[in-house]
Amino acid sequence: MAHAIELAMENVRSGRGGPFGALVVKDGRIVGTGTNIVTSTNDPTAHAEIVAIRAACAALGSFQLDGCDLYTTCEPCPMCLGAIYWARPERVIFGSTASDAANAGFDDAFIYQQLAIPPEQRKIPFIQMMREQALSCFEAWRDKPDRIDY
Numbered sequence: 609m610a611h612a613i614e615l616a617m618e619n620v621r622s623g624r625g626g627p628f629g630a631l632v633v634k635d636g637r638i639v640g641t642g643t644n645i646v647t648s649t650n651d652p653t654a655h656a657e658i659v660a661i662r663a664a665c666a667a668l669g670s671f672q673l674d675g676c677d678l679y680t681t682c683e684p685c686p687m688c689l690g691a692i693y694w695a696r697p698e699r700v701i702f703g704s705t706a707s708d709a710a711n712a713g714f715d716d717a718f719i720y721q722q723l724a725i726p727p728e729q730r731k732i733p734f735i736q737m738m739r740e741q742a743l744s745c746f747e748a749w750r751d752k753p754d755r756i757d758y
Contacts, residue, residue: 609679609681609701609703611629611631611638611641611679612629612630612631612641612656612679612680612681612703613629613681613703614629615629615630615631615641615642615643615656615681616628616629616643616644616656616681617629618643619643619644619645623648624643624645624647624648625643625644625645625646625647625648625649625654626644626646626647626714627644627681627712628643628644628655628656628657628680628681628682629641629642629643629644629656629680629681630642630643630656630657630659630660630678630679630680630681631660631678631679632660632661632663632664632673632676632677632678632679632697633676633677633678633679634664634668634673634675634676634677635675639663639664639667639668639676640660640661640662640663640664640665640666640667641659641660641663642655642656642657642658642659642660642661642662642663643656643659644656644659645659653687655685655687655688656680656681657678657680657684657688657691657692658687658688658691660678660680661673661678661691661692661695664676665695671695671758672695672696672758673695673696673697673698674696674698675698676697676698677697677698677699677700677701678692678695678697678699678700678701679701679702680700680701680702680703681702681703681704682702682703682704682705682706682708682709682714683702683704683705683706683709684700684702685706685709685714685716685719686716686719686720686723687719694758718731
């Protein structure tokens with residue numbers, strides 16, 4: 609965790625992005641690190657946890673983090689939480705809380721609130737269309753004999 613905090617502090621000092629750092633550890637060895645680089649890369653998905661997960665998966669040659677721990681300086685936001693569940697690490701160890709982040713101006717509570725609202729009533733309306741046609745994608749996937757399940 610101390611190393612993740614150092615990454616976050618250096619990220620703030622360098623002006624590359626926000627005050628967040630993360631790293632993935634497997635068998636006592638760091639296999640991926642990340643910092644929040646949203647503003648320097650113009651990528652809203654470039655949160656520390658996402659960057660660390662991408663680096664670790666590339667290093668391990670796998671799309672899942674079996675046997676890994678993810679250390680992050682803050683309780684993950686909804687996007688990172690989703691990515692963490694897809695990556696399936698063994699554990700997540702975090703420093704500050706979502707409430708601490710909110711006190712610093714990073715309030716993810718709004719996104720959690722939006723998830724509870726029907727899609728068409730959200731701040732950014734979600735409009736469903738062509739469901740039957742879209743279902744054909746799932747049919748093709750189910751019928752694919754060489755698919756890699758995840």
